[in-house]
Amino acid sequence: MTTTENAPTTARPLRRSPGAVAPLVREAWYVVAARSEFGHELKQRWILGEPVCFFEAEDGSLIVLDDRCAHRRFPLSRSVREGDTIRCRYHGFTYGTDGRCLAVPGATPGDIKVRSYPTVERGPWVWIWTGADAEAADPGLIPWPKEIDGGDGVTGYTNNPCNYSMVHENLLDLTHLEFLHGIGGHDFTVTEPRLLSADELPAGFADLSVGYGKDLHTVLSHFAISAGDDPTTPVFRTGRMMSVTPAINYAVERFEPTDPAATAKLRTVVIAHCVTPADDSSTHQFWMYWQDVPFVVDRDERAALVKTVFNEDVEALTWIQEYMDHDERAGVVEHSVPADVPGLRLRRLLHRLAASERA
Template sequence: MYPFTPGSYAPRNGWYVAAFCREIGEALLSRWILNQPVVLYRKADGTAVAVDGRCPHRHYPLGESKRVGDAIQCGYHGITFGSDGKCTFVPSQKTIPGVYAIKAYPLVERGLWAWIWPGDPDQADEALIPTLDEIGFNIPGMIPDAFYSMHVKGRYQLLNDNLLDLSHLGYLHATSIGTPDDAATPEVRDLNERRLSSRRFMRNTPMPPYHDRSVYDGPVDRISGMDFYFPGFHAGIGESRIPEDRPQGGRLLHTSRVWHAVTPATKTSCNYFFGMSAPSRDRLEDAKIRLEPVLAEDSFATEEIEKIISTMDALPPELMLKSDVTAVQGRRILQAMMDRERAQDPAGAASERRREDEPV
């Protein structure tokens, strides 16, 4: 499945953002993750949990059902499942079949985010979640906040590609956060086993339209970059200073950290979570207003590309540019993750599901 090999669209063994922590409460929260319905909620003790959102009886959505204590009671026939996925009550019979259970997913709250592991739970190592220090969450004087939680009608890799190729900033976002130098400046890349990093160091470059000119209006030295933590979390850095050859050279004018979490929903849609930090609440509130149309532009581009690639009988090959190196590296890393999963379990996810043809 574009841009991966046939049968591949997203790694399963990895930590994805299922929700912002503040989204999860007493009410049942429905969300599709890797082509599966998932329900998130908090137990009475405040612990956040994630379970399969499909009743195994007639596939009724458990997200449209109700809480009974810390359990979920299916709204169709009353079959009840605990937060560990085990069936606790079947109204129509006294015995509870051993096969009656739903999947309970590993879920970890860290920073603004609730992280879910959709794959093999035995491989769910919390050390694989990017640390708050790694993503610039704990910088003194900076205030982090969750901004937007969106559903985008485009496959998840389209948004990953968008975030791995920031040369689009000066064109898709020309009226807000980008300038042509975002494309013209070469990237500096770094890769390790946890993340793929890209930086652009722009000297004496025009300020993007979004930036405040009330204090200084002139060329700046800018840093723009992104760290991609596999398989779907991007930590971005933005910084502008007065150039060294000008009065007050080196003075910091603008700094921010942004976080994009991209989680596959269905094969052709994704969940998109955006948050950022800034030095003050006023800056955060201003950014929340100014950046909403910017994120809408990314969503628009993703959805329009999805319309094309999902409609064409045969998709022509992409004509790559030098600026595509980072995105291609990201694709290859994700493809390698999926290839390893397939090698470990050649039968795939279909082997996990037992066909139920007879009453139990």
Template sequence: MSTWVTNAWYVAGWDSEVDHQPLARTICGVPIMLYRKLDRQVVAMRDACPHRLLPLSMGIREGDSIRCKYHGLKLGPDGVAEEMPLKTDRVNTRVCAETYVVAEKHRFVWLWVGDKARADEALIPDLWPCSTPGWTFDGGYYHVAADYRLMIDNLMDLTHETHVHSGSIGQPELMEAPLQTRVEGDRAYVARWMPGVDAPPFWRGALKQPGPVDRWQICEFLAPSSVMIDVGVAPVGAGATLESHDQGVRGMVVDCMTPESDGTMHYFWGMARSFDQDDPGFTARFKRAQGGVFLEDKEILEAQQRAIALNPDLKLNAYNIDEGGTRARQIIRRLIAAEAARA
């Protein structure tokens, strides 16, 4: 059985990544080529020429079409042949490459790898801070040699910050604060409230004032493979609560994990924030700092994936701190099973 849901939207790239030149990216085991037409609409096509299977992403753009670099077969943006390798041959329109449904939302290009008839843009995960006035959003991309579910486990269990990210966002209080976990449909939540603590270096710099703070973390898993984490700090006495916390500095970590294969993934990370929105320099520094934090996660998860491969007789164990990731995995398994039953 597959380790991912097929009839679902996955991030194929940032809106800025997909341009005139073809971009190659394997998604859920399928090699895909993406590019923008002259009107900037995105094309997603199987990255294999229907003639000799050379990757079409190596091809030559001609207007909105793509010409294979091997023998010159020319395909339109609908994947249908427009010219045969021999110009004297009549065009066979039955020669075509498979195309896929795409959509643009929340600064991302989304791809539906399953049944085209079931592709509904209303099913795109609701990454609301990425598109809401009063918030600014940016981020980056890493290829990670690890199962995408390991990153979901990581993001739904933030106690690892104490040790993995001790120099930026980690602090001992993360290991002491009680966890609140719940499931609502295809979403899982883990919440943590830390009153009267010292702000870690990153948040102290964002708050720009001394003194103890109330800190919160609310992780939300959105099927099939996205996690948003509501994070921030407020001065003690400002009135912030776990339910309402716009009194200090608030951000929303946005992470989308797209499976590439059973042991690799595309990791799209970023943060939306509702403070210092008009400071592009801070945005760039913020992105650089966040990228460094996620590189630490990348190192840990790739080592974990290697250890899993080297220890086939052992299995992952789940403790109390792992409940959020466990709930997320249960949702994924349920959706996969329902998909298999429907098929």
């Protein structure tokens, strides 16, 4: 899958709301693809405005290279794989899995090479380190949710034609669940968010995270469907919604039946989104819906239902991005409320991280 352009309908000048579009943060791990996408075929994806070529080597290693021959920038993903080497289909330059040029027709390769990205598997995905220093690629900097252990889950992919900060903000402000998706419940909507303290954020990531909690007495609702529980079961619901580093956003929902005799099996749900900028106006969203008990419904049907919800997000974010790109009004164009505080903090965090990299 490659990024797509969200072409403006007219040639009006751009005037974006201050701070709403975040610059790209490069010193981080981002998901490049699902593990199942890696195979013998050479594939391409755009990450942070750069094309990468990825494939699985014959020994099972996961290879991600800059998708441009160092000679005349012909795409390696459009070239020829020969064993574990790639021969450029334009002038025959040949590269190894580490990006070094191994052969040049009629000449010696010298120190010619293309960038090779460090890769790590976490969950069902493959992550790459996009920072300038490969030695800084510590896998411990990947904030994988510790709650995901065993259980059952479905995964998928969505492309959002908007800046990645908008995807994070959409996932942080879940008051839209009731109105855009028709789920979540009004009691959840009106419960005011409580910002999480540093001690409540994932260990080691407090300076790179924004999160909030909602605690309320409600019913199990739509979460019960895939677990075979009664959706009217009264529960005490504790939700923790977090953006952790620029690369992942996840919600941990816990349910405790208020009646000790209740037969509800479901106790924990994690909805994780790996947010990878394709460029400053398009975002890859690799998602997982996980629960601590096996699904009792068809997995494909459950995945399709989750996908439908995220497609509704795409439609909304597409409209909003177009208005942001062409809004020529002066003064305040966004009026924020308490539910927006986590998202506004996330905006500032992304701008601060990007400024630190530039410095």
